[in-house]
Amino acid sequence: MYRRPLVTALVALLVVGLFAPPVVAASGADDEGATLTAPVGFESPEIDRYRSVVLSSGLSRADTEGILEQRTRKAVYAAIRESPGADLATLADAVGVTKSTVRYHVDLLRDAGLVEAAEAGGALRFAPAEMNADLAAATSAEPTDAVLEAVAEAEPASVRDVAAVTGRAQSTVSHHLSTLAERGLVERERTGEAVVTRLTDETRAVVADAPIPADD
Known part of the structure; x- marks a missing residue:
């Protein structure tokens, strides 16, 4: 006597299963492999701003192969190679995207080991990993470049001597020289009552715009 209601219920469930819309699980900000698809009319750099909200901040959990296949990231890396020591604003102008977009791609390039960063002139500056990032930053920032010159x-x-050439206060010059010495870009020694500074061979080669001597 209960067979007919049971069959009716099973048929109803089958119909609901066939025609109900599929349920899509939401992806959290920490999901690996989360992606965004560009809506019609959106340029790649614009989507990059939103993709940074979805992807994790580093590449430790992602495959770094093909890191330069993304168009904007490839352009940012090319700009860094073209102008080692450039800051975010300079790179943004060169590539034609926002600073936040450049920052996102630079972070990925740094995580992948392709780019290094160093601070100079009040800004973080970037260079290819095979270069001396501290030296690239120092020779690209006007205050420290003037001191090195x-x-x-x-x-x-x-x-x-440096204060006279640059027209800067001795306290400012002393600060810059101390920072440059800490980064291994200059060598300082006391001679009598004065502390004198010399460029390292690597720094001298770059300041003189000459090839850096190869290691023996």
Whole structure:
């Protein structure tokens, strides 16, 4: 006596299963392999801004092969190779995208080991991993580049010598020289009552726009 209602219920469930819309699981911000598809009319750089919300911040959980296949990322890397020591604003102008887009792609390039960063002139600057990022940053930032040029002109140069050439206060020059010495770009030694500064061979080659001597 209960067979007919049971059959009716099973048929109803089958119909619902056939015609109900599929349920799509939401992907969280930490899901691996989460992607965004560009809506019609959206350019790749615009989508990159939103993709950064979905993807994880690094590549530790992702396959780094083909990292340069993405068009905007490839252009950012090319701009870094073209102008080692460039900051985010310079790269954004070169590629024609926003600074936030450049920052996103640079972070991925750094995680992949293709790009290094160093601070100079109040900004973070970038260089290909095979280059000395500190040196690229220092020679690209106006304040530190001017100090290095002054040292090259008067070396062994005292703080007073560099201050006279650059027109900067001795305290400012001393700060820059100390930072450059910490990064291994200049060598400082005391001679009598003065501390004099010399460029390292690598720094001198770059400041003189000459090829960096190869290691023996």
